[in-house]
Amino acid sequence: MKSTKIAALLSAGILLAGLTACSNTADAAGGASGPAAKSESNWPQKGKTIDLIVAYAPGGSVDTAARVVAPALEKELGVNVQVTNKPGAGGQIGYTALANSKPDGYTIGAVSAPSVVVTPLDPSRGATFTRESFLPLARQVFDPQVIAVKKDSKFEDLGALIDYAKAHPGELSATTTGIQTGEHFAMTSVEEATGAKFNLVAFSEGAASAMAAFLGDHVDIYVGNVSDIVDSGSNDIRVIGVMGAERSPSLPDAHTFKEEGYDVDEGTARGYVAPAGLPEDVATKLEDALGKVIQDPAVVDQLNKLGLPTAYLNSADYIDYWTKQETQYKKLLPQMMADAK
Amino acid sequence: MDVLNDLLGGFASALTLQNLLFALIGCIIGTLVGVLPGVGPVAGTAILIPLTLGMDPTSAIIMLGAIFYGSQYGGTITSVLLNTPGEAASAVTVIDGYQMTKKGRAGVALGIAAIGSFVGGTVATAGLVVAAKPLGSLGLKVGPPEFFGLMILGISLLVALAGKSMVKALLSGVIGLLIALVGIDPTIGAPRFTFGSPNLLDGVSFVAVIVGIFGLSEILVSATAQGSTKSLTGGLRGMLPNRQDLRRAAPAIGRGTVIGFSTGLVPGLTGTVTSLLSYGAESKFSRFRKQLGTGAIEGVAGPETANNAHANSALIPLFTLGIPASPTIAVLMGAFLQQGLTPGPSLFTQHSEVAWAIIASLFIGNLICLILNVPLIGVWTSILKIPHGILLAIIMIFLVVGSYTINYNVFDVFVMILFGIVGLVFRRLDIPLAPLVLTLVLGPLMERSLRESLEISQGDFSIFTRPFALTFIVIGAFVLLTPLLKIRKPAALNVDPEA
Amino acid sequence: MRRLQADGFSMAKGTRVLPDSPHPATDIVDAPPSRPADSAGYRRLELGVQAFFFIVAIVTALNSLDLGLMVAFGPGPGFFPFYLSIAMGLLVLAWIVQSRRAIRSGAAGDTAIDEAIDYPHVVTVIVSLIVLAALMGVLGYQIAMFLFLYFHLAIRAKRTWYTSLIIALAGSVGVFHVFTDLLSVTLPLSMFGFLNTIGL
The missing domain is CATH 3.40.190.150 (Bordetella uptake gene, domain 1)
Structure with a gap:
């Protein structure tokens, strides 16, 4: 302090x-002029x-x-x-x-x-x-990406979700925040690593509208950063998979993909x-x-x-x-x- | 009763001299930031957050809330007096607000905006107190298909904005939609009509368009180097709304409150959309709709009320669900987080006292802004006493700085100039500007929600038969078609009801 | 039916309540009373704009086809632009028909705005703004805005040199410092190092 x-x-x-x-320095710099005055050694100039x-x-x-x-x-x-x-x-x-x-x-x-x-x-x-x-x-x-479902969802853990998505390819919808965003890459990685197939819905407006559609039951799975989940403070969300090497300190109970046996490491x-x-x-x-x-x-x-x-x-x-x-x-x-x- | 107790507790902790002072300071800073060109509520609030970091959470949020209200009102001031919207949400206010100024009723316009904002904000906050929880989940019912229906309904209101010629109004609307399509498309991320310029990837900036199309074109049309063809000094007549004004504005304020409050519950609908919808509703449902565009008080009262009601009810999804429903709310959410408060449902369980103090402070902030702004109306309108040549120079500073600071990019200054010319041509040819502004805002939202809906349903259009979505679409189609059915008697549309 | 009633209602009440509204025109734009205006100029502008919009409609329609009308789940990037440009083309055609009809009935130019547009003023303002925007990135906000304001105040509005100087300084250097120092919003600095170091 x-x-x-x-x-x-x-x-x-x-x-x-x-x-x-x-x-003073102004004059000096003005005099020396030239785009890159030789001031490297005294960087940063007061x-x-x-x-x-x-x-x-x-x-x-x-x-x-x-x-x-x-x-x-x-x-x-x-x-x-x-x-x-x-x-x-x-x-x-x-x-x-x-x-x-x-x-x-x-x-x-x-x-x-x-x-x-x-x-x-x-x-x-x-x-x-x-x-x-x-x-x-x-x-x-x-900031790792996570997969989350609603608290009242039938999917208790990542394994159950992946198995279902494998058996019913494209049936479960998942949010992304647009083309080529972190969420889009994350889900493509997940699909590649697990062989499951999801119906990705791009909410190009951003994480807030994705979250709204998810909480309003218009989309089954929320994909987003740990910070989105923590910031929302919502009680209706169950995070079932964190795409980081270790568990997130903010979500200590949420398993990582590695723990569940999938090699996915994605985040912002x-x-x-x-x-x-x-x-x-x-x-x-x-x-x-x-x-x-x-x-x-x-x-x-x-x-x-x-x-x-x-x-x-x-x-x-x-x-x-x-x-x-x-x-x-x-x-x-x-x-x-x-x-x- | 519990709620009432909590709220009283909130007032008790919010109503300290120190907090009132912060609310007052915030309101003043906010109004100034709003009056300054360019920096609107979002950027203004974001930039001023560091000022509040050292304060205790209640004071900090009170001050930021006041900055936010103040900056919104400040944007209205430039809309009304200079025909240059200080921020996107007060874009439609220029249409009738500036006409009122031309008629010498600038004070009335500012007064009714302050009163409407207060009413809208207070009612919306009361809604937040009474029924936050059920209302929050009601907003979630509006998914992408319902959102799409709502946008169809909104865009259909453009026919109500038509003047003498329906063809020209529709053309104006279509041009707005086409401009809105510039940029990266929401479907597959393909750049559309960007001509290879990265500056256009985000689309044409809305604020640059409205600043040019209203502000600059006004300078071009009505002023000459030596003096204005129309004196603005008339703006000083009639400082405050009289009883007749209030009686006329009351229904518009009522409609504005309802529209603003309900749209605030729907994540993704911004204050700009709200004020446009309110203006559209006024031109469809107001008893004096024929006078809109010529300085009707409804054209100011409705959108300004809606705008502020929206700002307050948008806190409902934030408090109940943790969803920032509009960019401004997202900034406030950042402020909450920096204070160590998570503004979601847990706020009421973990920091109940702070939460209620904040809600109480919303009431206080609204009231203080009203008390502060009404006496200041005289000060603001005295801007119009500035000699013409100087005022012209000042307005041009506003235009340039206002468009530059949108993206901190000179490109938007050029966009503003281009749309100044467009505005001039449109006025010369009697093509109404309001439909263009309306579709420019709603167009991208419509396309995006259509895309989201079809991705959810995997291409099945029957998703739009969900009850709410279908209702909106049917009403929209009805609104759109009613004037077209009358196309055989254009004379009726041209008859001046008061001639 | 209901609409008609509502109209009648507003007719009855409207007159009473807004006595000071001189011309409750039905238009949303600044539409003062019709007055025989420069109708040849109006016609020329109208024709030019109609032609321009029609060409824009065709070009965007063709471009939209390249973008692709449909993708896997419904409308593609070109879907909206395509149908909108067709709508635009049709509306322009309808407009052309309407204005031809208006000429035949002798009402052309009636709708033009009454203010005589001061074209030298329009051109000066636009050109000076373009120059300002172009110079802002090179000379920096302060110098460019100062020159711009001084030009408009001293030369065009014929204000005294000291009034012009004070306002031009306030609008350039003053505004710059309000934005950078108080709001931490940066306005452009000069590209030249020597101007840069003295804060311009």
Whole structure:
């Protein structure tokens, strides 16, 4: 408590110093001009602002998480961190802007998978970025997908549900939040791993309308993130399968797919990236700062309240994870698009 | 009786001086945010959440609630005074609101909007207290097929919005529907009419369209470089609604409350849809429907009431089911979560005291916004005293910043300019704008719910014979066909009932 | 039948209650009283718009066919656009028929709005807005908006230079800081580094 206060004071002092020094540095930078002034070693320069691009509108969970991280990162680095929303096209607008920004450490971005992974894989989206356009710095959240039924459903556990769906292919309907969303990939993975077949209903409006249709008995199975279930606080839901490696701390009674004998590991991953081509020392500094901030108990606690479990990965592990996800999605994508038509 | 006790307890804990102060501050900030171009209730509330993090949960939610009401009302102010909707939900308010301003009745328009909002909000909150549980599950009965029926009914109201020419009204509606189809389609995710631009993948931004089609086209039509052909200073005559205004507005407020309250129960129907439906209902059922579009008080009272009733009743699905029924409610849900409160059914079992304090604070927030806004009407309408050339410049700031901040993208500024030209052409050719606005909002919802329904039924159209869905569709077809049956006597439609 | 009754009702009451409504026109748009307007210009615009919409209808209909009318479970991405563009085409045809009839009966142009549109004003406003939008990303919001406002205030509205300066500054630099500092909503900064560092 005390230490955070001191840190806040310190950073305020540094900020002030930065502001007064601003006019000087401005002249200096103006004189040196050129797009990439040779300032790598003294990054982050006092008085400059780090833009944290969020590819979603204010209020979404990517945005709220970023707005929790930004002030903590500000303290850690001693410069302003400004959240800039660039929403649109399921994140594509913001990701494109991020990929095209200068790799000088003053622009970073919050990304959410699967969207950031899938967008470049679908040629019809016309995305101009790929996985290589970004330098993943840190993963913050892994929010597993779950399968849930209503409390009064006849399916007590995952096995019963899968067996039924195998015997009656396409009879049980399940929600997704649209084409190529996390839920869509999750269910395609489930179908592939179990041989069951579901009737997927795409609620492109989002998780809330999927949940409404599920609770209103218009659809049999709810598919969504752990956080959707926790946030809703509903008593009518029975989660019968979590697609994570371990049980979710928020839903301790819900079995994982692995426990039930199916190899499915799907979820939404959120993290922070910089445009590729960042100088190595800047990348290291950013990675360290983000690592500290993400694992800061206060930040973890605030995210837990939002139903977002922290699952930190450093840069190298995050790159591995991302690549693995990309391979998996490349495999599933053709089947998914064929099903839709 | 239990409920009453709980509610009184809620009032007891909400009615502290500190909380009242927060409600007042929230209301002021909210109104300012609403008046500022672009930043509407959703973004405004989301951005201001960090302000409230250090407070205790009751105060924080009270303040955010007040910010939310305030920003909604702020959006109305610019709609009425500047013909530029500050947010999507007050889009239809410009039609009659601005005409009232032109007639010198700006104060009356703002007054009735404040009163209507208060009535709608208070009644809806009372509904939340009395019958949250059964109403919440009633809303769930509206599945995709029923939703589709409702959209058919809503779109059919466009014929009621027709002016002299049914053909032009229908054309306007069809154009709105076609514009609504731009973007990634909900069926297989194929980009439609995007011309390869990623900016269009999400479709044409509704706010940019309405800001251009109403706000900019007004500047183009009625103003010249030196001065307006119509003086707006008349806007200062008649500050408050008189008894006659109230008597005329009362039925519209009643209808608005019912429409707003019931649509708030249905997840997925936003405040914008609600206010449009209310306007459509007014143009179909109001005794003075022939005057709509020329500054009829019903055209302001109905949608503004519906909008606020919706905002409050949309809390019912949130509290009973944990479903955020509209984007704004989703933001409020985020605020609850950040305070460590899960706003679903468990809220009443785990944090009953906070829950009731929040409900009490909804009543208080509504009242404070009314008390605050009525005296301020004079301040707002004095904007119209600003010399014409300067006012024009200010409105243009609103147009540009308002459309830029939708997506923080200059692209939407260009969309706004384009639709300013469209608005000009439409006005010149006497093509009504309201049908376009209506279908632009309802079109995507209709297509989406149709798709969802057919995915559930696996392509079987008989899913639309479910009782509610069928009822809506039949009423919609009836509404759509009645004027067409009269097509042989167009003279009757043109007769001025008061000539 | 019932509808007619309702109409009669509103006729009876309507007159009494809104005495100050000068022209309770039946139209939803700004439709002031008819006055013989520039009917040649109106006709030309009408024809142009009709032609434009008709072409749009044909193009979208063809495009929709490419998108696919039907998929596994019902309507595909092209379904709605296809039938809507056909409806649009038919409506435009109906409109053309109506306006031809109107010309024959000599009523053409009657419906045009009464305000004489000041075309130089319209063009100036639109062009200046386009320039503003184009420059916003390059010069940043503050400089672009300042120039835009100063142009409209000092040159077009003929305000004194200091009034123009003050309002232009408030609308550019002032608005920028209200949005970034108080609301943390970012408006565009200049693309040029040297302007950027001094906060523009």
